[in-house]
Every structure is written in C-alpha cells, then in structure tokens.
Amino acid sequence: MNNAIKDNFGRYVKNLRISITSRCNLNCVYCHREGNTGARKEMTADEMAKITRICAPLGINKVKITGGEPTIRQDLTEIIEKISGIPGIEEVSMTTNATFDTDWSMLREAGLRRVNISLDTLDKNKYSTLICSGFPIEKVMSNIKSARRVFEVVKLNMVVMKGVNENEIDGMIEFSKNNGIVLQLIELIDSDKEFFNKYFYGLSGIEKEFDEKATQIIQRKFMQNRKKYVIRGAEVEIVHPMHNTGFCKNCTRMRITSDGKFKPCLMRNNNLIDFLTPMRAGAGDDELKKLFLEAVKKRKPYFCE
Secondary structure (H helix, E strand, O other): OOOOEEOOOOOEEOEEEEEOOOOOOOOOOOOOHHHOOOOOOOOOHHHHHHHHHHHHHHOOOEEEEEOOOHHHOOOHHHHHHHHHOOOOOOEEEEEEOOOOOOOHHHHHHHOEEEEEEEOOOOOHHHHHHHHOOOOOHHHHHHHHHHHHHHOOEEEEEEEEEOOOOHHHHHHHHHHHHHHOOEEEEEEOOOOOHHHHHHHEOOOHHHHHHHHHHOOEEEEOOOOOOOEEEEEOOEEEEEEOOOOOHHHHHOOOEEEEOOOOEEEOOOOOOOOOEEOHHHHHOOOOHHHHHHHHHHHHHOOOOOOOO
16 A cells, blocks of 8 residues: 555545646536636646655555646646656556647657546537537547557546437447447536536446446446446446545545645535645745645545535
8 A cells, every 4th residue: 555644534545636737728518627716827847746756655656647638738748757757656647638639659658658538429510519619529539549559548538418428328338349448437527506407417327237237347446446347348437426425435536736736625625725835935845745644634525514
C-alpha cells in the first residue's frame, strides 16, 4: 500500500486527478468541468510537479491528467515528463476529447501510459450538433485508432443520456470490440438539477443484464470496487457516480483544480484548500504537506450531511 494515508472514513488516498486547465474547445452539454468554476489562473508544469512530489511520499502513486481539455496546454509533454519522473509515481494517464492532432508517441515517451477518450455517440450528426457543438467526429475517430496503436490501454468514456444515446450502447460495445478498446458507460452526474432530471439514464438495468450474460466478470478492487464485464468480446465497465454509496466508499482520489486547490470531492465546492497561493508566496514543503493532509481530513462522501 506504499505509505498511503486514510481519511476520516477509512479510505486510502492514492491517486491525484490534476486538472491542468479549465479551458476547452468544446461545450459538451453535460460537462461538470471537474468542479472548476471558470478560473483563469493555471499552474505551471513545475508547480504541478512540485505538489505531486510532496504528495507522493504520502502514498500517491497514480496521477490522472484532466481539464478542461488538457491537450490545449502547449507544455503538456513537459507536464507529463516532470510528473512521471517523480519517485513513487507508478502511472500517469490522461482524459481527452481527442479533437486535436496529438503526437501520442511523444506523450508515451514522456511517460504517459493510458488514455481515456470521451465519445458519447458514433452518430456524426448527433456528435456535432448535440453532444459537442459543431466539431466533426472524424478527427476523434482517427485519434482513437492512432492512440490504440501506441497505448496498450485506451478507454472510451460514454456518458449515457436518456433520449440522446441510450440506444447506442450495443453499437458502442461492437465498436470497442473491433478496436480493442475498453468501454466505460458512465451515468450522468447531477451538476444541474433540471438537466439531470431530464437526461439521467440509470445503468442498473444494464448492469444486471451484464451480470447474467458476461463471459467474464472482473472486480476492480482499487477503482471503487466496480466491475469490468467481458460482453460479446468487449471489455465494458459501468460507472455509477450518483446514488451509489459504494462509489464513495471506495474512492481513493484527491482532485486538484486548475487554479491550484485541493478538491476533496467532485460533488462539493465548499471544502477546497488553496495551495498555489502559499506556494507562490514561498511556502516550504512542510507547509504544503500540511495543506494536503488538511484536504485529506476534509474528504467526505457527498451523500453525508
């Protein structure tokens, strides 16, 4: 377990999820923006590396780079290289919308090991008009295939929405199988009550069907204990972030916002801990370590009062 510490609910904290920018070239209808509130201030590559270096001896061994859209950052390769070179960091991965030309080989050489690509539909008209506001899907498809040639593991993140794409799950399973990609079916997060009520599509029924029909079921012990199903030759995971005490119970993440704050829970914005301001004011490693430990103490399942 390395030197991983526990929060007040007995949950180990082992992963950093670093939003390196709040900027994005798309405006996906469901996006929760990793809890960012439109802040324009961004950390430098050195600042991200420094806070990771301080957290690593406390048990952090994996880092996920997110946005906004991380490939907007011109120094993305430098960020990956600096973070992946920190002792104790075993894996650096990234989420992206894969809409920009990306040199996957260069990112892999820098230390990137896995990539999650957002793709909610295979319908090019639906993608450009409803999901991602005007962007053509062909570029994304090309980048998915080129990423798969470089990385052993590529995942597709499909946010399933009622009346939008719930009828495309079978097609996405087939696409994933044909391209050797892991499919993640993700329930909508309640970041906007009206939108959530209109589009939420529960995946419990699908999960029950998978439990009965899967040729193999793998329990992912360190990923909220969620299951990976082998369905018709494809690997499929189901992510229930809402109405799911098990998701919170097994959470091992500490989020970092693009403007340099520890964010103990995706669904809460009232317990953020600013570390970038004191870092830029000259705070030493011990002080920054205390801020991380303070953030760990503030970790609380979102369904708790």
